[in-house]
Amino acid sequence: MVGPNTNQTHSMASKRRLLLFVRYKPSMAESDATGMVDSVAGSVAGAISTVESAVSNIPGLNMFIKEDKAGSKSEKEYKYEYKELDAKKSEIQNLLSKVLEENKVDVFEFSSTDSDGRKDDGKALLDKIKSLISSWNNYPAQVNLVGIGQGGNVINECLNLIAGDSAFVKSTDDSDAAKTKWSVKSVFYVATPLYKDKNKIDDDKKPKGCRFISVFNKYDLTQNAIDFFDPSENLNELIKKYDSNTLSFMIGHIRMRVIKILAILLDSINLDTGDTANMKKQLDKLDRIKSEVEGLMNDIIGLVKDMIDQFKSLAQLSDLPQFDKMLEGYDKIPDEAVGILTKELDSNDKDHPGLIQRILDMAKSGSLDFEKADIGRFLNCLNPLLEALTKSLQQLKFGTASQTEMIDQIIKSIGEGTKIYEPATLNPGTQIDISPLDKYHDKVINKAKTEKIADLALAYIARTQSAIKKAAAKESDLSKLTGEEKTELAQCILAIVNPLFVSKAQVLDKLIEPIRGLDFLNEFLKDDRFKALLGKAGDLLGKISLKFSPSLQTNIDNVNGEINRLIGTFKKADFKLQDDPFYFIFNTHNLAINSLPPALLKEIYNQTDILYIQKQDNNIWDDASGTFVQQGPPKENVQPVAVHQPL
Numbered sequence: 001m002v003g004p005n006t007n008q009t010h011s012m013a014s015k016r017r018l019l020l021f022v023r024y025k026p027s028m029a030e031s032d033a034t035g036m037v038d039s040v041a042g043s044v045a046g047a048i049s050t051v052e053s054a055v056s057n058i059p060g061l062n063m064f065i066k067e068d069k070a071g072s073k074s075e076k077e078y079k080y081e082y083k084e085l086d087a088k089k090s091e092i093q094n095l096l097s098k099v100l101e102e103n104k105v106d107v108f109e110f111s112s113t114d115s116d117g118r119k120d121d122g123k124a125l126l127d128k129i130k131s132l133i134s135s136w137n138n139y140p141a142q143v144n145l146v147g148i149g150q151g152g153n154v155i156n157e158c159l160n161l162i163a164g165d166s167a168f169v170k171s172t173d174d175s176d177a178a179k180t181k182w183s184v185k186s187v188f189y190v191a192t193p194l195y196k197d198k199n200k201i202d203d204d205k206k207p208k209g210c211r212f213i214s215v216f217n218k219y220d221l222t223q224n225a226i227d228f229f230d231p232s233e234n235l236n237e238l239i240k241k242y243d244s245n246t247l248s249f250m251i252g253h254i255r256m257r258v259i260k261i262l263a264i265l266l267d268s269i270n271l272d273t274g275d276t277a278n279m280k281k282q283l284d285k286l287d288r289i290k291s292e293v294e295g296l297m298n299d300i301i302g303l304v305k306d307m308i309d310q311f312k313s314l315a316q317l318s319d320l321p322q323f324d325k326m327l328e329g330y331d332k333i334p335d336e337a338v339g340i341l342t343k344e345l346d347s348n349d350k351d352h353p354g355l356i357q358r359i360l361d362m363a364k365s366g367s368l369d370f371e372k373a374d375i376g377r378f379l380n381c382l383n384p385l386l387e388a389l390t391k392s393l394q395q396l397k398f399g400t401a402s403q404t405e406m407i408d409q410i411i412k413s414i415g416e417g418t419k420i421y422e423p424a425t426l427n428p429g430t431q432i433d434i435s436p437l438d439k440y441h442d443k444v445i446n447k448a449k450t451e452k453i454a455d456l457a458l459a460y461i462a463r464t465q466s467a468i469k470k471a472a473a474k475e476s477d478l479s480k481l482t483g484e485e486k487t488e489l490a491q492c493i494l495a496i497v498n499p500l501f502v503s504k505a506q507v508l509d510k511l512i513e514p515i516r517g518l519d520f521l522n523e524f525l526k527d528d529r530f531k532a533l534l535g536k537a538g539d540l541l542g543k544i545s546l547k548f549s550p551s552l553q554t555n556i557d558n559v560n561g562e563i564n565r566l567i568g569t570f571k572k573a574d575f576k577l578q579d580d581p582f583y584f585i586f587n588t589h590n591l592a593i594n595s596l597p598p599a600l601l602k603e604i605y606n607q608t609d610i611l612y613i614q615k616q617d618n619n620i621w622d623d624a625s626g627t628f629v630q631q632g633p634p635k636e637n638v639q640p641v642a643v644h645q646p647l
Helices: 005-015 028-056 081-098 115-132 151-162 231-243 250-269 274-312 321-324 330-346 355-364 377-392 402-413 439-450 457-471 483-513 519-524 528-533 536-544 549-573 581-594 600-606 611-616
Strands: 015-023 064-067 104-110 142-148 180-192 211-216 248-250 428-431 619-622 627-630
Touching: 015 081, 015 115, 015 151, 028 115, 028 250, 081 104, 081 581, 081 611, 104 151, 115 151, 115 627, 142 151, 142 600, 151 180, 151 600, 180 600, 231 483, 231 581, 248 274, 250 274, 274 330, 274 355, 274 377, 330 355, 330 377, 355 377, 377 549, 402 483, 428 600, 457 483, 457 611, 483 549, 483 581, 600 611, 611 619
Parallel strands: 015 104, 015 142, 142 180, 180 211, 211 428
Antiparallel strands: 064 248, 619 627
């Protein structure tokens, strides 16, 4: 039997230890409501997706351009289950009792969701501590606090109160006072978002000698970004809405209308130059194009309206006057287009004859040259539409009135009472990085090995937190933000959700292919499928090439530039993440708050003297398994020794 001397035994035996886990637990009403909303939203989205997929999969129809998104396998809510801790609690209590039978392990739960509520929770935590150790009045006691998530900030508020409580000493040093009073020996921050100016320990109230330990997952977007919105629930709901709104556009009518216009055009100019008597009658068929072009304009305008409406919904924009102005003048476009088309077809102007007159003149000479006929001039009827579309797209720029309204609406959608707090500069104390336990960490390593490129998830998180720092640097109250500060905040929110827009940018690419360069017309003319569809008229396709007038080409270039700018905005934060933002918001945080990784357990055992006592009994900690391993026979009647420095 090996034991310490009498003085050491007396010193150790008189010191009590409390290990207290501080964690958030949502109220029952809040939990039920969140689950109900998520369930309904998921059901509606699933039903819409099923219908659209069924229609879009009909061979040859392809009536929809739809966002092709793989179903997210990420979690969509925080899981405050703490199963691993609850299962381990009795084992920890048993180990701590071997240090001293009177030692205690307990849990403190709170349900507040904002900074002010955490102040009240700090007081309740102090009351809990004092009630647990009230029978230890004549003994020195060491309190070890493990804050899980926002529990770390509740601990901070508690420490501010402890500093003024006469039952506690301000130092863990072995002074005379420390022999009869209580002290805080260690504080653990597990996935805690620490603020620069809120829920922090005042500099003059930090317990001297207390060990601070920060446990974090580098991929945890909640700890690094989301939780700096106070409260953060509305922001999370907003992010879910961004994702659930899948872009889908009905384009079947437009495609069929273009085919019909081409058929009329080709049928009308399928002329026999020797039959001049019938030529004028044949060309008069071109008049049918006017009604089809008018219908085409209405179809495209309907699509533009649908696109704007979907983006208003996508960005949670409702009844914004400036966005409604984006469609001003569109109702006049069909008439303007028909007017231009009439001129391009029927004009008898000597200097600028219409298409019909140009073809008749060439026919009289006995030769039809479709290049000289300049058939593509009829496309000038698209100019009013392209000019209006360019003007609308220009509204989606920073600094415009519509952008200001959009920013105001985004801020309003996350709650007018929401605040944003600046992150603390550094996590304090000993650092325990649990990122290697995250499944995403393996993906990062594999990507580096197989593709020889770095994963940019950490760059995505760093960019988001940088945006938060800028947004929160001057004013935390969202209702008091200036225009520039509002812009910073909107950029912050967009930094979080931007990866969700990558697939939406791809849809936009598909959607505007018919507008970007209008090259689809010439592609139609060369496509054997359309030649077959158009019958005899298709024989002319190889002879025709549509050229654009300078004004039409300018408008095409303008629209193309605005669309590329908009798509570029969506793609600028394409970090090519191997999982969607929900993984970094929920999965990573759930891993951190619901697990007891070996490195964390080891440090808890170190601070509570469990590690030391187990070593005395030949039980050595094994980092790989996260358990104690017996090395040699257990010693009999092992007694705790005097105060020692943690390993």
